[in-house]
Amino acid sequence: MQTNLSEAAQSLERAEEAESILRACVHCGFCNATCPTYQLLGNELDGPRGRIYLIKQLLEGEPVTEKTQLHLDRCLSCRNCETTCPSGVRYHALLDIGRAEVARRTVRPARERWLRAGLRHAVSRPALFAALLGAGRVARAALPETLRDKIPARAPVASPRPSMQQTARHTRRVLMLEGCVQPSLAPNTNAAAARVFDRLGIGVTPAPQAGCCGANDYHMDAQEAGLQRARRNIDAWWPAIEAGAEAIVMTASGCGAFVKEYGDLLRFDPAYADKARRVSALARDLVEVIAAEPLEQLNALAPAAAKQIAFHCPCTLQHAQRLGGKVEAVLARLGFGLTGVANAHLCCGSAGTYSLTQPEIAKQLRDNKLDALETGRPDAIVTANVGCQTHLNSAGRSNVTHWIELVDSLLTPDQEMN
Template sequence: MQTTLSEQARQLPRAAEAESILRTCVHCGFCNATCPTYQLLGDELDGPRGRIYLIKQVLEGHEATAKTQLHLDRCLSCRNCETTCPSGVDYHNLLDIGRAVVDAAVPRPLGQRLLRQGLRALAPNPALFKALIGTGATLRPWLPEAVQGKLPRQVQPAKARPATAHARRVLLLEGCVQASLSPNTNAATARVLDRLGIAVEPVAEAGCCGAVDYHLDAQEAGLERARRNIDAWWPHLENSAEALVQTASGCGAFIKDYGHLLAHDPRYAARAERISALARDLVEVLRDEPLEQLHAHSDQRLAFHCPCSLQHAQKLGGAVEAVLKRLGFELTEVPDSHLCCGSAGTYSLTQPELARQLRDNKLNALESGRPEVIVTANIGCQTHLDGAGRTPVRHWIELVEAALPPLDSSHQPVTP
């Protein structure tokens, strides 16, 4: 795409990157075929090609307007278009650059500002978030139906984590909201990895990955969280921890981008690159292990929802399904499994109507094979889908842990 950046745009820290991405796009429109918002709205400006054109206009000196901001806000950042694009357009980075420019030029209405600031204050604060969820659970009968749908239907309490020491160690990102919404997810992870001879080491000093701030008009705040996490993880990685594991694929996708986002930071560039290289979604760890020694068994019929952050951002589509099948689970077919469920981080709160439509479409597809349980790999998707009050939705590692046989006195699986 022929592009001539304005003098003002050329002063942006990522100007050269934006220009390079814009020139990669060849206007083919293949991206619209798999864009969830284009499919719902049918508006060229609510598809990737239209949004690229809007960003191009702004970077070439045209005025950014509230309409420009609206179309960029409606993007889920699902990156389905990147999977589809034959030209390799790095759309999500261009979108981040464009959003920052537009948000700096177009003040948001007071209600939107308060919502975004509230989400940035709440979501990355586990103690505050837990208190809010507890209060919500107490008041549930008196809350509006829309608010009830944001609360977990049933919180699975966390089982005890193993205290076994192993030669192999991995770090585990505890996450922000997951500790309150699905506290057993990380406990189940620790218990399964323990059976495989891998110790899980939480790092209390590490906090939110930074994605919430970064995607809610506060990119520098998100990067500052990334820097603090790097400082917290670095001594452990230097002390032979073999990987940094995430059980929330959205967090994993963002951490794997640390190296790119901090590439021009002289203090953190090298460390960020190594952190990104050592970041592993849980499935990347398990798929290389001798899973047969777990002796897992379950007769449950599952449907797997592959989050966009897993299949489009981390390019791990099919990986969890393969692990579950190796362990003997029966998986149903899911039509249009490439499409977003509408969670998309905080999107279900900032764009509730579109998110609800996408959620209902996704649930219809997931339930078409009549599963007993839907499993997924991201807390946002899990909460969003489960909030519809239909088929229960859980993290897939919890189902794996539940399928393990008990251990005997010598800590060996008791097999039939």
């Protein structure tokens, strides 16, 4: 694709990157075939190729209109198009550049500004989110449907984690990001991961100063705020990294996808570039760690009793981290059966806060995904991201949990791995 960036665009920090990505696109349109929003809406501008044209126009100096913003907002950032693209176009990076430029050159309506600011500040702060969730549970019946359905009627509980004293015997140590909403919405996920790690001879080193990964801010018109969160996490993790932590584990694939990009996103920051690259190199999705362990030799696992499982592979796992099939392989190793899931490559509609900013599209995608997951009549449905889990559960249909809880359920309480 030929480009002619405006003088203003050429002065952007990521101008060279944007131009390189634009020139890699050959207009083939293969991306539209797997784009969830294009499939639903049938509008060229609601597919990756159309959005690339919109970004090209604004970087070449064309006016930014409400239409430009609308079509970029409707993108789920699922990165399905990147998996499909034969030219290797780094669409998500171009989208980030385009959205930042749109935010710089336009002012959103007041209602949108308030919604986005509210989501940014509430979701990214675990204590505040927990308090708001508790208040929302009390007033649940009076809330708008879109918000009400996201709030569990009962507060979820977590089984106890191994204590620091219990895990002190382990020579292997990892860090684990607690997340922002997961401690309130799905607290047993990280607890289950810690218990499984303990059985595998791996201890989890606490890093209480680490907070939100930064993705929520970064994708909500506040890129610098997202990067600042990344810097705080790097500072919080660094002592444990220097002490020999072998990995930074993410139980939410959305966080994992973003932390793995710290090195790229902070490459222009002289104070953090090297540390960010080190953090990204250590970042692991939970399945990457578990899959490398000798699960078959772990005699503390009870039989899976041939349960049939439907796995929803989040976009951030299969398209961003390219780890599709990894969780399914672990479950199969443990004796679970996997049911077929039609169109498993498509997004469920969660996409961070997308289900609240674009509720109609998100609901359609959610219901389509549940139809596919439920077709095989599985005994359980599991996923690898708290956002997907919460969004799918908002339909009030089949219960969805994290896959590590399924593994944890096989552990017998009175045995330990030598």
